Amino acid sequence: MPATDPLSQVFGALADPTRRAILARLSLGEASVGELAAPHEMSLAAVSKHIKVLESAGLIGRKKDAQFSYCTLVASPLKDLQGWLDAYRKFWDDNLDQFEAYLAELQRGDPSSKQ
Known part of the structure; x- marks a missing residue:
């Protein structure tokens, strides 16, 4: 279909x-x-x-x-597609920011970040 x-x-x-x-x-x-x-x-x-x-x-x-x-x-259809993708941009930006913070903790040797 x-x-x-x-x-x-x-x-x-x-x-x-x-x-x-x-x-x-x-x-x-x-x-x-x-x-x-x-x-x-x-x-x-x-x-x-x-x-x-x-x-x-x-x-x-x-x-x-x-x-x-x-x-x-x-x-114009690509603009519509961009609008759809923008809805997920915040999700990915937030996740990448969290990942970046986690990597920074690992590099500092922060004991609270070790499992």
């Missing part, structure tokens, strides 16, 4: 290294499907499937110009 909520679609799209490479290329500017396919050892049809996944997740936009199709990065 395919993911239907936007965040799951974004995570699914980002799960593949080829799709992440396509997004990295598009972060530099608009590119044709052929340009996006060039660095990958796969057919244009295979790259087109990756592009469709990214498009379904709302991460890229496409436009046609004569016989060529051009893609652009759409960053």
Whole structure:
């Protein structure tokens, strides 16, 4: 069953290294499907499937110009993803701060930190 909520679609799209490479290329500017396919050892049809996944997740936009199709990065779903990740940032920051304090106690030889 395919993911239907936007965040799951974004995570699914980002799960593949080829799709992440396509997004990295598009972060530099608009590119044709052929340009996006060039660095990958796969057919244009295979790259087109990756592009469709990214498009379904709302991460890229496409436009046609004569016989060529051009893609652009759409960053707004990445902002939504960042918002989701920020909710966990405090958790990780707090845990890393506690770990740092524990390591400092060990380095000082604080007997209360030994088990």
